[in-house]
Amino acid sequence: AQKITQTQPGMFVQEKEAVTLDCTYDTSDQSYGLFWYKQPSSGEMIFLIYQGSYDEQNATEGRYSLNFQKARKSANLVISASQLGDSAMYFCAMRERSSGTYKYIFGTGTRLKVLA
Amino acid sequence: EPEVTQTPSHQVTQMGQEVILRCVPISNHLYFYWYRQILGQKVEFLVSFYNNEISEKSEIFDDQFSVERPDGSNFTLKIRSTKLEDSAMYFCASSLLAGGRETQYFGPGTRLLVL
Numbered sequence: 001a002q003k004i005t006q007t008q009p010g011m012f013v014q015e016k017e018a019v020t021l022d023c024t025y026d027t028s029d030q031s032y033g034l035f036w037y038k039q040p041s042s043g044e045m046i047f048l049i050y051q052g053s054y055d056e057q058n059a060t061e062g063r064y065s066l067n068f069q070k071a072r073k074s075a076n077l078v079i080s081a082s083q084l085g086d087s088a089m090y091f092c093a094m095r096e097r098s099s100g101t102y103k104y105i106f107g108t109g110t111r112l113k114v115l116a
Numbered sequence: 117e118p119e120v121t122q123t124p125s126h127q128v129t130q131m132g133q134e135v136i137l138r139c140v141p142i143s144n145h146l147y148f149y150w151y152r153q154i155l156g157q158k159v160e161f162l163v164s165f166y167n168n169e170i171s172e173k174s175e176i177f178d179d180q181f182s183v184e185r186p187d188g189s190n191f192t193l194k195i196r197s198t199k200l201e202d203s204a205m206y207f208c209a210s211s212l213l214a215g216g217r218e219t220q221y222f223g224p225g226t227r228l229l230v231l
Contacts, residue, residue: 033218037159045151045159045207045222091159103174104151104161 003027004094004107011112013082020067021077021110023092029053033095034075036066039109040088048090051075082114118142120223122208128229129198137193137226139208147171148191149209149220150183159207165191198230 005024013019025034036048051059051066059066067076079086092107121140129135141148150162164172165183182194191210195202205227209220 035220037222043205044224045209047209047220047222050218093159103172104149106159106161108158 003096003105004092006092006107006110008110009108011110012115013079013112014115015084016081018078018080019082019112021079021090021092021112023075023077023107025073025075025092025094027073027094027096029096031097034066034068035093035095035104036064036075036077037091037093038086038088039091045091049077079112084114084116087112087114118221120208120210120221122206122223122226124226125224126227126229128231131200131230132197135195135198135228137195137206137208137228139191139193139210139223140189141191141208141210142212142221143189145210145212145221147211147213147218148183148185149211150193151207151209151222152176152204153207153225154201154204162193195228198228200230203228203230 003026007022032053034051038046038048049059049061049064049066051068058068063080065078067078089109089111091109093104095104123138127135148165151159153159160176161174163170163177163183168185180196184192205225207225208223211218211220
């Protein structure tokens with residue numbers, strides 16, 4: 001079973017609109033962390049946002065917010081007021097403790113295209 | 117703005133050879149990571165490093181791999197006896213904290229091609 005599932009291989013959004021990128025996860029740990037990264041076509045990886053499993057409030061970083069629904073095991077990324085520069089691949093990832101060590105597991109990514 | 121740097125940007129090697137990928141993390145950061153991304157595919161965590169020792173590693177990080185902080189600034193990933201399937205983009209990252217509100221800063225990557 002996939003630990004991190006990103007069901008949207010590709011998404012389009014109109015400039016200035018908000019967009020939600022889906023991410024569901026699977027873990028039996030009580031303490032875990034959830035991350036979102038952006039990878040533009042140039043290839044670099046850019047950390048966007050982090051949510052801890054015990055955080056009561058949804059994480060926000062500028063135009064990025066993480067819609068954390070613990071009972072549903074979802075950690076969707078919301079980008080408000082999309083910009084052309086937001087066009088990129090977006091990866092959801094989880095840090096969990098397994099067999100005594102922490103592991104970081106990435107999803108397969110969602111390619112976002114912002115339309116002018 | 118401080119940034120993570122990686123050298124070389126590209127490396128081509130013959131199967132069976134050893135390669136060393138170098139990273140200079142952000143100077144006051146305490147936690148260091150290596151990830152790899154096989155072309156166009158998802159990112160895989162390799163290892164994290166803190167206080168001069170490995171703190172976490174994945175199943176991928178077997179005896180073929182090793183990491184080192186040889187001085188106060190460099191963080192290296194050594195791959196012994198490279199295989200064709202080691203061809204990938206290797207990213208180094210560093211963070212000031214781990215867990216909590218950690219923010220990882222990534223380097224630009226080293227593209228490794230094993231022939």
